[in-house]
Amino acid sequence: MELATSKMASISYNQEALKSLEYQFMQANGIALGAFKHVQDDEKDELLIEILVNEALKTSEIEGEYLDRDSVQESIKKNLGLESTKRKLPPSEFGISEMMVNLYGTYDKPITIDKLFQWHMMLTNVRRDLVDIGRYRTHEDPMQVVSGRLDR
Template structure:
């Protein structure tokens, strides 16, 4: 991973402060653990922060602490580190399968882990009473997912910097997230993986791993985030 740099007082000619390797590692862990906590909180899942930090230390090859690394926290830490360390690589189906397995290998309820969903039931986001459900979004059927994801992977790689049809950084990151969520290719974990895709997109455009607290920002305006997703998933008309 690339180091994190801070430039203070640049316009006045001041030198940037020296950040030691241990301080840099600690900062990286702090930022990654905050992002891991928030991307799970958006889905209503509360993680053990100390376990996340312990798992991140192990994943980054640092001296582990004595706090236990729990399966759920270990999975999200493993995925976060993989997202940042492989940001420059082209997107493949195998990338997404790997992240999904890291994130949800502990979940015994799922039929497919590390693979696109295969069940015949409609993939819907529903709220309200059981007898009067409100369907907010209905994703493509499982049978359509492989073709839709072929198109998605191809689009993502074609719009990368220096590729055939490069897009501006924020446009590409936003669309990559919206298109992923609209397809909803997995049984579970789509929100977290979709935000990881936005992070990967931004990192590729920036040219280094991005630690921009995307999930932290979204979590602070979670209702607006979901309202916007629901509105634009129905038409994919996002110009405004």
């Protein structure tokens, strides 16, 4: 299967290799949707915020980055257009929150290279040490995928 692209490059993967994981995800998703239907309307926003906050924190932890829960929660509220305080939010918390809300709002749209670049720009919104933000790498150094601390 191939993801939709708006540029020449595309992303492909082996759909058969992911079938069992997709099935597990769909089972868990069905349970979550069933539970969500029984939540009172006035509590649905809070549940959505909690789900997005947890996902944002876990996603960041995979990369060895530990964010402030309250700041992420506040930023998600702000990005959803819900009532929030006016305090200044740290860039890392704002970036991951902006991406999570974008993901939530566009889950039914194809993933494109442009969308991946947009998410990358959201996550790295104030980084001055990165050369290639929101585009393909342009230098000759080999790609290294490192998750967590370098000594692990």
